[in-house]
Amino acid sequence: MPAMGHARHAHDPPNYHCRRTPARPRPCESKSMSTHLRVNPITCEAHGLCAELLPEMITLDDWGYPIIDGNPIAPELLEHARRAAAACPTLALLIERR
Numbered sequence: 805m806p807a808m809g810h811a812r813h814a815h816d817p818p819n820y821h822c823r824r825t826p827a828r829p830r831p832c833e834s835k836s837m838s839t840h841l842r843v844n845p846i847t848c849e850a851h852g853l854c855a856e857l858l859p860e861m862i863t864l865d866d867w868g869y870p871i872i873d874g875n876p877i878a879p880e881l882l883e884h885a886r887r888a889a890a891a892c893p894t895l896a897l898l899i900e901r902r
């Protein structure tokens with residue numbers, strides 16, 4: 805075993821620890837991320853169920869298609885939003901983090 809403080813030899817393992825960059829928060833860990841609702845307009849069939857389950861955030865237009873208020877989902881509504889997304893018959897209601 806080489807003595808401490810020796811010059812690096814070609815057979816020594818590389819010292820990866822010294823090359824590491826400082827840890828940065830991943831985008832998903834950033835505090836600026838928020839959770840939003842989105843409707844896939846291709847798969848939505850205007851059942852209107854989502855507006856019944858989450859009237860705080862979703863209203864319907866004249867044809868029964870949802871209008872999302874666009875605000876981040878408040879923490880107290882997140883579970884309701886998840887239920888509404890799960891209940892959508894065509895899985896058109898999506899929860900996404902931005």
Ligand code: SF4
Binds near residue numbers: 848854869894895
């Ligand atoms: S429940 Fe689903 S299919 Fe029905 S209006 Fe809402 S998003 Fe569209």
